[in-house]
Amino acid sequence: MPSIPQTFSISDFLTWNRQKQLDLQPQFQRGAIWTTQAQSFLIDTILRELPIPAIYIRTRIDAMTQSSIREVVDGQQRLRAIISFAAGKLKLNNRSGDFSGLLYNDLTQEQKDSFLSYNLSTVQLINATDSDVLEVFARLNSYSVKVTPAELRHAKYDDPIKWAIWNTTRENGRLWDEFHVVSIRESVRLKNTTLIAELYMASMEGLGDGGEEKVNSFYRRNQDKSDGVLSLISLDVQENIDRVLFYFGDDFKNTTFFDAPNFLILVCAIAFLEGKLQPSLVTAEVNDRSGAGIDLVKGSNILPLLADAVENNDTSVSDRK
Incomplete structure (x- = not known):
């Protein structure tokens, strides 16, 4: 044949x-x-x-x-x-x-x-x-390779929430191509959509537990969200990403803060302190989140020291602030 x-x-x-x-x-x-x-x-x-x-x-x-x-x-x-x-x-x-x-x-x-x-x-x-x-x-x-949870989710859902997350992932190619927040190899398997989905979760529901099962539940809960509502959420998520890249991008490109979990926390921390992230079980004990006291320029100078300390297991970083 x-x-x-x-x-x-x-x-x-x-x-x-x-x-x-x-x-x-x-x-x-x-x-x-x-x-x-x-x-x-x-x-x-x-x-x-x-x-x-x-x-x-x-x-x-x-x-x-x-x-x-x-x-x-x-x-x-x-x-x-x-x-x-x-x-x-x-x-x-x-x-x-x-x-x-x-x-x-x-x-x-x-x-x-x-x-x-x-x-x-x-x-x-x-x-x-x-x-x-x-x-x-x-x-x-x-010879087929087992699909990742993100690939399975992308195949299963055909709702506005899926396409909002997909478009935000696609529009932020710089995160994967330049900063390697999620590696190219993992991005091919759509694992970068998991990170973006967790940013949507934080924006809509407050910072909480992540992971593939939590993301699956999030997709199910929000299947009926309209394009109009999700477009507003998309703008918030994009603004939070852009703000972190503007202040911290060049200095953090090769540090631990641009690994996916730490990048997620960094984006959410800045958004929370500026009053742009809803309280959650994780953040409920934080009372003072007034944006007036935030100095992101100063933060952009301090956090590289912290990143270096984390990577070198250096506990004396507080003495160098």
Whole structure:
């Protein structure tokens, strides 16, 4: 059974679909199950020329009629979204930035050309039997890596709370690329979304216990929060992050305070002292949090000493203040 990795443009798939040479739902496939939000996110990814997973098709070649039928083995939901958008039946939602609210015909000619010429990585299984197809996927899955809690959460939820946290994570690439608050390797597994989720938790509910189970519960509790409410929370979270980076970014880039747990505490501490963080069980005993007494410039000079002391287990740092 030959398996041939190739690339085909979106235009190729649209042509096959029009010519009835593309079978989106062979007997082993489910029907359409993606939400509109998931479809919109895929089209946004394509329009930004970012990669998407490979498509697997079984190509049945009929030598007598000199024609081919391509059955979609894996990638049906992606292709349905692409075909729906190209037909003008899918409008991009408000999480697509500058593409929000657009239909295919609203794109510029350059954007349409880019969309149609976007290459889809495709593996063709030539004249494969059902048994062949099952073996291919058994082999693929034998090398799969267990998903992280963050990856599972991202796949499970499709609510405004998920997309608010995702967008804040994406907009703060500097934290992962430059400061390595969460490593690139862990960010690929979406562990950076856990840190951002904990900042949302602190902003909305006060500083408390974190961890993946707490984050899961937070997602469940806030599934019904509206985009409008979450956009205000997003602004608060972003302002708190920006404030810490402004005062402490350059000095703390390679210190313990830019490890994820300590960075979280640093952001929350500044927000709490400025009166921008709700009290919680952890902070209830702190009475004086008046912003009037805060000198962040002085703090930016002192905290590097503290960071150095922590890393060197030096308990005499108070003598050097």
